[in-house]
Every structure is written in structure tokens, then in C-alpha cells.
Amino acid sequence: MTMVATKNTVPPADPTAPAGQGVGPLLRAWRERRRVSQLELALRADSSARHISFIETGRSRPSEEMVLRLAEHLEVPVRERNALLLAAGYAPRYPETSLDDPALGALREGLERLIQGYEPYPALVVDALYNVVTANRGIMMLLEGVPEHLLAPPLNAIRLTLHPEGMAPRIRNLPEWRGHLLAQMERDIALHRFPALRELYEEVAAYPVPDRGDGQEAAGEVPYFALPLRIEHQGQVLSFVSSISTFNTPMDVTVSELAIETFLPADPATVKYCHALMP
Structure with missing residues (x-):
């Protein structure tokens, strides 16, 4: 089962200089x-x-x-x-095609096949505002128990992860994972300068973070090759490391702002659990 956004929700960016200066x-x-x-x-x-x-x-x-x-x-x-x-007085070179446009049909189908082929491990596609374009069953597994009001479209991956009613209470290394996500957002804000992205950052940065006294694990207790997302699912602690891919030399604005995030199991126990859950 997948989730697909019905339209492109990315707004124009703020200009870096006042209009009319060339x-x-x-x-x-x-x-x-x-x-x-x-x-x-x-x-x-x-x-x-x-x-x-x-x-x-x-x-x-x-x-x-x-x-x-x-x-x-x-x-x-x-x-x-x-x-x-x-x-500079020239026409725009790059179109901005809606994800619903038939012209991007092959792209949508390709993305669906790609993330479905990654199952049973989680994978999703997001736009420049971290709104979920499509996701596979591995992501749906991680979202089990999230209240309906957070699942209303457009689904936002950052909000779902860090909201105190979302996945955050189940993330065992929340302070470290939160710091990783906020740092990533800061880089994207500097690059894209979307006001809505800054608003999202201010919202999620203000979410409360549980202290170490509630069972949170300290980073570094288990050696990993990259910072893992350690999250509970039905009493089992799963460990994933994430990888983000973008399109090479995109010729469309919408396509250029899509990112594919995949979660690779970080230990044998997570591999076994995911395969047992979704054979």
C-alpha cells in the first residue's frame, strides 16, 4: 500500500535580493x-x-x-x-510539472516500483518540504499507532517523526536523531529559502524532547557505521541507517526537488524482524 500526494505543494522561494535589481x-x-x-x-x-x-x-x-x-x-x-x-530578462528554462500530470506517469510508476522493491525495509519519496509523495509498507509499519490527525494529507515526514504524538515517543535515540534532522533542515533552508520550510523548522524544533530518564538510550552504546534510527515496534527495537538519493541532472523543477529516502537495517535482528513481519 502506498500514499501519493495529489499535487505539488512546494511554494516559491524567497528572493535573495529585492525585486527589480536584476x-x-x-x-x-x-x-x-x-x-x-x-x-x-x-x-x-x-x-x-x-x-x-x-x-x-x-x-x-x-x-x-x-x-x-x-x-x-x-x-x-x-x-x-x-x-x-x-x-536577466530571459524566459524560464525549466518547467514545473505537477506530479499528477500524465507526463510524469512513467516517473511515478518507476518510483512506486523502486520503493516497493525495497520492501520489507522502509522507503519513501518526499518533496522539498518533506511532504510524503509515496511510501512503501515498511514505512506504514513504522507509522502504526500514529493518530489520524497526523496522517491527514499532505503527510509530512519531519512532523510525523518528531511530533510528541507521532513516532518520537518510540525513537530510542530521539535527541541524536532529532539533531540530525534539524541540521539537515537547516542546510535545506539555506539552499531553498522556502518560508514554509522555515515555518516547519520552527514548529518541529519547538516540540518537547524527553529527557534521558524515560528509557531513552544514549548514542554510542552499540557501535554503528552511521547514526542509526533506533525505534520500537511491538516491543522490538529496530535499527536503521538512512540514505537519501536525488535525480541526476533534473530538467524539471518538481523532479529536482524529489528525494528518495531508504532505511537500511543496521543489525541482523532488524533484518530478521522485517522479513518475519512482511514475508
Whole structure:
């Protein structure tokens, strides 16, 4: 059984410079965010520091090709590349297709097959706001017991994990896992600058965290090759490490913001339990 979002719920990002200032301040903001000098960027883009300076100050209007080349070397997200092109006076290059659009039918089917093939272990697909696009039965297993009001669409993976009525009470290493998720969100906020993502961060960061006196385990009691998610299910403590994958060279805004997260069993007991639960 899977869950599929009915529409793209990602809002536009905040601009990095006031509207009407052109592409120069936007490019400068991205360069400074990446901590790249004008000379270094010029060398990467086969240009000159003088030309980069002229673009940033508005003395020179970059070509469409130059805007895309600079965006590539600055690792600007696809959504923001459209914003740069618009600021430079060009049409957006990358479409933003709804997940319900027939054009993405093959993609949806491929994602479904991918995460179903990962069973009995948990796997899901989320958008840039961590809303669940689709999930497999392994995820549904972890969500057992979560109240209905948290399962109303759009399902949000971060909220479901950290909410005191969600999975949080069953996570044995909640402080460590919470810190990992909040740090990941901080990186995404710096990259995407969605106001809704900042609001979500402020919401989940304010959730109470149980102290060590309620049976929580300390990190490091068992050696792992990566920080595990240690979560109880029907009295059994399961251990998973997560991996996140994105699409290589996406040409659509929606596709560029999808992430596939898979949970790999971190010990033999978890492998045995998952296979026994979902043969």
C-alpha cells in the first residue's frame, strides 16, 4: 500500500535580493553563499573576474548561456535558475510539472516500483518540504499507532517523526536523531529559502524532547557505521541507517526537488524482524 500526494505543494522561494535589481545581486548572493571569489568563479566558468564583477554590478548583461553556466558552477537549485533567468530578462528554462500530470506517469510508476522493491525495509519519496509523495509498507509499519490527525494529507515526514504524538515517543535515540534532522533542515533552508520550510523548522524544533530518564538510550552504546534510527515496534527495537538519493541532472523543477529516502537495517535482528513481519 502506498500514499501519493495529489499535487505539488512546494511554494516559491524567497528572493535573495529585492525585486527589480536584476540578475547581478542575485548571482552575487549565490556566489557569497557558496564562498567563492569572483576570480574562482570566473576560472570555473571560463570567464574573467572583471566580467563577473560587471555582471554583479549591473554594468554588463549576461547572456542566457552565461546565466546558466554560472548557475551550474554555483550549484544553484533548478527552481532558482528559473528566477535568475527571469531577473536577466530571459524566459524560464525549466518547467514545473505537477506530479499528477500524465507526463510524469512513467516517473511515478518507476518510483512506486523502486520503493516497493525495497520492501520489507522502509522507503519513501518526499518533496522539498518533506511532504510524503509515496511510501512503501515498511514505512506504514513504522507509522502504526500514529493518530489520524497526523496522517491527514499532505503527510509530512519531519512532523510525523518528531511530533510528541507521532513516532518520537518510540525513537530510542530521539535527541541524536532529532539533531540530525534539524541540521539537515537547516542546510535545506539555506539552499531553498522556502518560508514554509522555515515555518516547519520552527514548529518541529519547538516540540518537547524527553529527557534521558524515560528509557531513552544514549548514542554510542552499540557501535554503528552511521547514526542509526533506533525505534520500537511491538516491543522490538529496530535499527536503521538512512540514505537519501536525488535525480541526476533534473530538467524539471518538481523532479529536482524529489528525494528518495531508504532505511537500511543496521543489525541482523532488524533484518530478521522485517522479513518475519512482511514475508
